Amino acid sequence: MAKRITFRVTPKGNQWQxxxxxxxxxxxxxxxxxxxxEASGHAREIQPSRVVIYTRGGAVETEYTFENEPLHQHRSDRVGWSQPPGRLVS
Structure with missing residues (x-):
């Protein structure tokens, strides 16, 4: 399994990096x-990956994971199917 790449979104002065x-x-x-x-776009290109978003106070606000998974795991026509938690849906 490939190592997960992390992109961090953090404040830097009045901007975000x-x-x-x-x-x-x-x-x-x-x-x-x-x-x-931008971080999510890069993460989609390099999978498996994740985006960790921080608050101005330094706490983790949100984390999204991106993984190459077989299509059958994303089929919405299954009974009782729902989007897995922690996934960014575009």
Missing amino acids: VVPARAGAAALYADKDRAVR
Whole structure:
């Protein structure tokens, strides 16, 4: 199994940054929503991955996981099916 890659969305001054787990520079964004969208986009490209979003106080606010899973696990026509918790649905 591949190692999960983590993207952290954290405040930096009046901006928000996306910090990749791998070596690389953090990207800065003017607002938190944009930073979360960008981090989620990167996480979808590199799976398995996750996005951890922090508050200005440093606490974890939300975590989303992205995993390559077989299509049969995502079928909504199954009786009693519901979206697994912790998944970002686009």
